[in-house]
Amino acid sequence: MSAIIMSGKTLADEMTIQMQEDVNKLKEQGLTPGLVVLLVGEDPASQTYVRNKEKRAKALGFHSLIKRYPSTITEEELLNEVQRYNEDASFHGILVQLPLPKQIDSDKIVNAIDSMKDVDGFHPINMGKLLIGQPDKIPCTPYGIIKMLDRYQVEIEGKRAVVIGRSNIVGKPMAQLLMMRNATVTIAHSRTKDLPELARTADILVVAMGKGHFVTKDFIKPGAAVIDVGMNRDKNGKLIGDVKSDEVAEVAGYLTPVPKGVGPMTITMLLYQTIESAKKFAALSTEKL
Amino acid sequence: MSAIIMSGKTLADEMTIQMQEDVNKLKEQGLTPGLVVLLVGEDPASQTYVRNKEKRAKALGFHSLIKRYPSTITEEELLNEVQRYNEDASFHGILVQLPLPKQIDSDKIVNAIDSMKDVDGFHPINMGKLLIGQPDKIPCTPYGIIKMLDRYQVEIEGKRAVVIGRSNIVGKPMAQLLMMRNATVTIAHSRTKDLPELARTADILVVAMGKGHFVTKDFIKPGAAVIDVGMNRDKNGKLIGDVKSDEVAEVAGYLTPVPKGVGPMTITMLLYQTIESAKKFAALSTEKL
Known part of the structure; x- marks a missing residue:
């Protein structure tokens, strides 16, 4: 069985149609x-x-x-x-x-x-709101990943998730978002021991470590959803992910490709949050009238 | 082998001596x-x-x-x-x-x-600073737990930690603090499946779920450090923790008691952060001169 390929490109195109309608409506106003x-x-x-x-x-x-x-x-x-x-x-x-x-x-x-204009979601107050479970602006890469999991109907509730990488822009907010959806989440990083064994406990595995083709099929629980955030160049200059996709696709249930996986969704969520921000500013100025 | 009992009371008393000196010095100024x-x-x-x-x-x-x-x-x-x-x-x-x-x-x-006077560490901006790894004010209970682990020389770096409970004041900041010290951390909660099995992977197990005597020896990896944040009343009105301490003490390497465990440290960290805050305000007003 080969994994279902989760196309960020396709979902980004779908979302863009809806966002276009939103922008048109706002412009009419x-x-x-x-x-x-x-x-x-x-x-x-x-x-x-x-x-x-x-x-x-x-x-x-x-x-x-x-x-x-x-x-x-x-x-x-x-x-x-x-x-x-x-x-x-x-x-x-x-x-x-x-x-x-x-x-x-x-x-x-x-x-x-x-912080109201922080559409990247990196401001400490937005990070804090995320940590206490009241998200406003959310870092775009993990936000896009949640949208992809939802679009492909990957169940999150009650599942085990492992996030490899603890950056402020991907790993940490990713863990919060998955936990808010009732996954049981572990963040793994460079000091984690027995990483393949830990990764194999994951129903949802998010890889954001920045090491080309590091994650092999030994890391994968059969049927798992595998999200590859990596953007690396191999020795021939070709864009590759952190996941060795050819062999992982044989074991995983779902896999994001590189390119056309997480990347297009990140920009999409940035634009999405800008539209949401415009709506919020408009609502505020209406309140003031 | 019986677990080493980690006395929050003793450590709180030790810290109070140092804090008393600090206060005396500040008052002289x-x-x-x-x-x-x-x-x-x-x-x-x-x-x-x-x-x-x-x-x-x-x-x-x-x-x-x-x-x-x-x-x-x-x-x-x-x-x-x-x-x-x-x-x-x-x-x-x-x-x-x-x-x-x-x-x-x-x-x-x-x-x-x-947020500079937020000695409880609950303000979103302080939570955000914690999430991005630049902590200022820190929620007092998890902060006190780190101090106890350090005092009893429990190694954190490279270890597996499981935090049961995902509250904003204990579970979530605890996970961040342990991760900052290079533990590999999992947050478990009410929707987590196979909780005892997961808990048994933990070298450090922090229990903050609010269910009296819920955690039995089946949850414990031999030699683990077990931190009991629970404060519950049993049917006789006696204060008990979330951990069934008599049987867990036979398996764990370290165990905090209830009472005189985490509780005294929480208040101590509150006072500690108030002193630190006073020092910071003093430094700021000196800068202004």
Whole structure:
């Protein structure tokens, strides 16, 4: 039996149709969702990500801006720029593309974003709301993964889940989201012993460790849903995931591909949260009237 | 072999000696740590907790105040009171004793506390800082448990930990703290299947489920460190933990008793964080000079 391939691309396309309707409705009401991306320096990977975000945002009819800054910008200057967009009512989402140059403390910058415009979900207050089970903005990658599990009707309630990787943007929020849905969740990481044995207890295995083809079929419980968050280049420059997909597909029940798996959903959730944010700002300004 | 009993009482006494020295030093510098407890209504358990906190705070020479309000107080009135103590520089810690009467949204009240004075560690921003691995104020019960594990030299790094219970004040922050110390952590809860089997994988087992004597020796890996957060009354009114301590002590390597285990450490960490908060405010006001 070969695993069902969970296409993030297909789900992203489906969601985009609904989101397009939402944007059209908002525009009829005189509201255009606005997303500004602050991009510092010339990192080629960042350039690519940011271009993709802009392309998708513009296709939906967003008010979309990439604001570029030289890599020599000071922390204070960048903080001022964040403040400027916090106050600019035409933007409902602010995203600072990471990584930032060394002279800038990324945490300070992220903390300075108005948490209502924090469509990446990285602000400590949004992380805190997630931890206490009252999520508002949610980090986009794990949020997209939950949407994929739901779309493919993978049961979460009462299941065992193992998340490999404890980053703030994937592993930790992923664990919270799965626990909120009543999974029993273990976070594994670089110091975890007997990792394959632990992974084999998982009905849902999320792999976000950043090591190409690390997870082999020995890690997989037969029938498990396997989510591959990895984006690595092999020695030939080909994009590969953290999961050795050819052999894992023989054992798993569900598997996300790389590319066209988690990636397209991450951008989709970013745009989705920007639309939700625009709706919230609109509701607030109506309340004030 | 019988488990080593981890006395929270003994460690609390040890820490109190050190804290007393700290308070004396601060007072020589003209700074008295101040803790205000806002107590609404006449709940007998709350009265007892609050009295214990006050007794310990006064013994250390704190500026200590219990501010009592009738159970009919409105949300707005209580919010104003929180604001008043946020602005009162003589208090470095503010604690709102929970539960609050039904007409008051506890989350709103907790969120209104200045996060710098949130010595309970329940404010979303403090929870968020904990989740992203940059803890400031930490919920006192899990914080105290880490101190006990350290005092009894229970190794955390690389170990498997299972936390039973996913409350915002114990289970979730406990999991974060253990993970920050490189344990591989699973949170179990009411929907977890095969709980005894899962618990038996734990080198460190933290039980915070609120069911008297629920955890029997079948849950215990030989030699494990077992932390009992439960405070229940049996049919004779006797205080008992979640762990059936007589039989678990035969299998576990370490066990916290009830009473005199986790309880005394929780209050100690509250006072500890109030002293730390006073130091921080003092440092800030020096910076301003």
